[in-house]
Amino acid sequence: MPASARRPFKRPRHVPATDYEVVIVGAGAAGLSAALVLGRCRRRVLLCDGGRTRNYPSPAVHGFLSRDGIKPQELLRIGHEQLQPYPTVEQRENCVTTASRDPLTGTFTLTLDSGREVTSRKIILATGVMDILPTIDGMHELWGTGVLHCPYCHGYEVSDQPVAVYGCDKSVAGFALLISRWSKDVAVCTDGWTKMTDHARHRLQRHGIALYEQPITKLVGYANKTLRHIEFQDGSTLPRKALFIHPQQKQRSDLAIQLGCRILQRNGSVAVDKRILTTVPGVYAAGDTTPAAQQALVAAAEGAQAAISCNEQLTREECA
Ligand SMILES: Cc1cc2nc3c(=O)[nH]c(=O)nc-3n(C[C@H](O)[C@H](O)[C@H](O)COP(=O)(O)OP(=O)(O)OC[C@H]3O[C@@H](n4cnc5c(N)ncnc54)[C@H](O)[C@@H]3O)c2cc1C
Structure with missing residues (x-):
């Protein structure tokens, strides 16, 4: 010095x-x-x-x-x-x-x-x-590993893997389309929110993005805290590698x-x-x-x- x-x-x-x-x-x-x-x-x-x-x-x-x-x-x-x-x-x-x-x-x-x-x-x-996370079982436990907030930070790591996008407002369609640049297998989960516009629904459909509007009960992960599947209130499950969310x-x-x-x-x-x-x-x-x-x-x-x-x-x- x-x-x-x-x-x-x-x-x-x-x-x-x-x-x-x-x-x-x-x-x-x-x-x-x-x-x-x-x-x-x-x-x-x-x-x-x-x-x-x-x-x-x-x-x-x-x-x-x-x-x-x-x-x-x-x-x-x-x-x-x-x-x-x-x-x-x-x-x-x-x-x-x-x-x-x-x-x-x-x-x-x-x-x-x-x-x-x-x-x-x-x-x-x-x-x-x-970040204020939705109160869904598993959300906090998997935050940062199976639940991700930013494709620029973590999108590359789940390239070409089945992923989901969580959102219960009108920004969810745009977020899903952004994520679809990293993976072709994207699903949108609205957790019970059903007010998506017809225009947004058509855009998702056109780009092969599936829409799940039923409420989510929990996220199930592996021991290493990556996501295994999303479980819905109707009992069905959706296997995914990661869930993206804008909390x-x-x-x-x-x-x-x-x-x-x-x-x-x-x-x-x-x-x-x-x-x-x-x-x-x-x-x-x-x-x-x-x-x-x-x-x-x-x-x-x-x-x-x-x-x-x-x-x-x-x-x-x-x-x-
Ligand atoms: C899960 C996750 C993964 C991420 N991954 C990436 C990534 O891969 N690449 C990337 O570029 N970005 C990533 N980010 C974003 C990145 O974390 C933030 O952009 C970055 O941390 C911002 O830095 P910061 O210094 O502004 O805030 P922070 O890093 O949050 O630091 C703020 C600090 O201020 C302290 N503090 C707050 N209030 C007080 C107080 N009153 N007195 C004393 N100390 C206080 C806090 O304890 C904290 O240590 C990620 C974010 C999350 C949530």
């Missing part, structure tokens, strides 16, 4: 004194990437994570340049390890429970679940989202709401501009928490962008 990296940051007098320059909440792909960029800017950073990343149940991360197929926990391990050379980045296994902004100084006070209070000049929210989601944390950030009505994500800045000055948001495509690589890219925007804004304030 160059000796200069250890030099303590000299705060200009007009810059408010805080414990950290940036607090990053969440250490998934977005938060780790932001911490790496800010560590290399020699910024005093606190990186807090109080739980598990969204893809925790999945056996592999796919489509991540140079890391295709890596276990999610291994990707995180490498991410944490590569922060070690940067002494200005402090990592804590803590949940951040509250955050507020002082309108006079523009600085932030955050409370950790340990009870510790910290102050910061900027915040990056990289807190991710939570409902909610934000993992309400910190953006606490801070007064604008939340998009259509999907509950945190609104950001092209610099990844939210509508509240000094609060950045990156990764699944924003409206961008929910992919680990995109989250990492947004984290890097948030860090660059943050560093440039800090610099502007210091050099005013």
